[in-house]
Amino acid sequence: MLLDVQHLTTEFRTRRGTVKAVRDVSFSLEKGEILALVGESGSGKSVTSLSIMGLLSSNGRVSSGKVMFNGEDLLTKSEHVLRKIRGNHISMIFQEPMTSLNPIFTVGDQILESIRLHTKLTKKEAQEKMLHLLDLVGIPNPVKRVKDYPHQLSGGMRQRVMIAIAMACEPQLLIADEPTTALDVTIQAQILDLIYRMREQFNISVLLITHDLGVVAEAADRVAVMYCGRIVEEGKTSDILTRPCHPYTLGLLRSIPRLDDHTDRLYMIPGMVPPPEEVPEYCAFADRCEHATDKCREGLPPFITLKDRSVRCINIIAEDA
């Protein structure tokens, strides 16, 4: 097992008091596996990934839990040790390739920086490696492109550069935080395909964070659905997407527009996501759930392990989506 997150809870100090963004989240990731964390904005997906990287903003902190990476708890490591892991063993790419690259350095410099930081290659070897990486991520004419500044590249090209930076030191884990959200649909498919290829080629594990179930269906081996900072359902992608057991997962799936469906209105989950400071100590979805009973509001439902998944719900539904 490469990554094993156990009972992770992350909180932020805000003006309205301490707010929990991630609540008792556990999941694990095998070598070479792609796990998707799915949820609406504010469900705690990104905070989970930043907690793993140790890159929370200064008002955030992990209040409990463990992040076991290769059998060692990252949360107990010093900043110095973490810096040697970041960009080296665990890399990250982000949603906005437009703003994720530093505008005043050439893309070549930004890739080289990563290589030279974590390896002992000479300048010349590093440059060769950089060109190789650019070629690998499918950037045409790398020799010319390395002298370009980010603003001279398209969004898709920039995301490829980000992936080249992330792959610079052949990491074991790639955290991709909404890597395709800001891109055109055709480019989305190319980037997903590239991530998929990197996994095949280097046997890296990928933690794919997205709100797009289409992306999940296309790329992920397993999926964990998050709602209000908690994982509500987790299992193999094919199982979860075809036979959701948690009412929230079902709601999400029913909200996707379908080509063969000719109703006028899209399905909408009734109600709103509660703000993080108002998340109840019982099932957070109960107040929006059609299947909810009084029992749902008595306490937090336990994780129920079925043969193909775990679900945090006491009224498990069995329905084909």
Next chain:
Amino acid sequence: MLLYFIKRVLMLIPVLFFVSVLVFLIMRVFSPDPATIVLGQHTTLEKANAWREQMGLNEPIIQQYLDYMYNVLHGDFGVSYFTNTPVTTELLSRLPATIELSVIAIIIASIVGVFFGIISAVKKNSLIDNFTMTTALIGVSMPVFWLGMLLIILFSGYLHLVPSGGRIDALMRPLGGTGFYFYDTLVIGDYEAFFNALQHAILPAITLAGYSMAIITRMTRSSMLDVLHQDYIRTAKAKGLSSYRVIFKHAFRNALLPIITVIGLQFGSLLSGAVLTETVFAWPGIGAYSVQCILRSDFPVIQGVVLIVAFIFVMMNLLVDLLYAALDPRVKYAQESA
């Protein structure tokens, strides 16, 4: 780049033309008659008229302006009504003092301002941030003459560490030379005089720097805060870079543009003469001198000063813009395609 530079320099011409017309008109319309000031209020009408005739002030105003500009373009800014010395000589004897003081002040202001601005931004809302921001607020609000006098009382009056005014002790004044005492004393190897000049300059420079320092600190802080929240800073951290590298290599260079702008503008206004500071410290620069000249309607000198100040300002702006292009590749790109 060169094309851009040439374009910008050509743009100087209309600006300076406009400034010259404006100052020329203002002086002649709103200033008291220089004749009665030069000759004294008990002079006769004939004498005053004769003096005006001699100075060309009886010509139509357009003729006066054309004559003046003709001379300026030939390097002749006229002669002071009061001292009868050429304006060029008057200004050249005072500009070095102002430039020297401004350079020291802007160096102090930039180093201290940028340093504390960065610390403030990185340690936002900490004790040191609050302390720095309060100090900066005081720095912006404190009247310069008041700060100057306090410094004189403390460091000169009680502690006797530095002299209270002037540029250098009279006996150490370098003869001839450029008028830049720091340069002149170093060239002839007179270190004692150099340190003497430095001692004289330190209080007025700090006084003068106070306001600029506060402005630069605040601008550095807000610019850094803005940049530190950018996505590429998160990318830099995710690469595993040390916070030092993240702050100075990735954040500070991006935050630099607005900082350079305020430093440039502040330097421009320092160079145009700090009237109050120069008065408090008896510093023989152009600030105090030009006020003197305004009070006695010394047209040629005022016109000369205003033209030179305008020139300095425009050049500072040009320099800032060129630095932009050097620091930010996107700026260069926009110019080339424009």
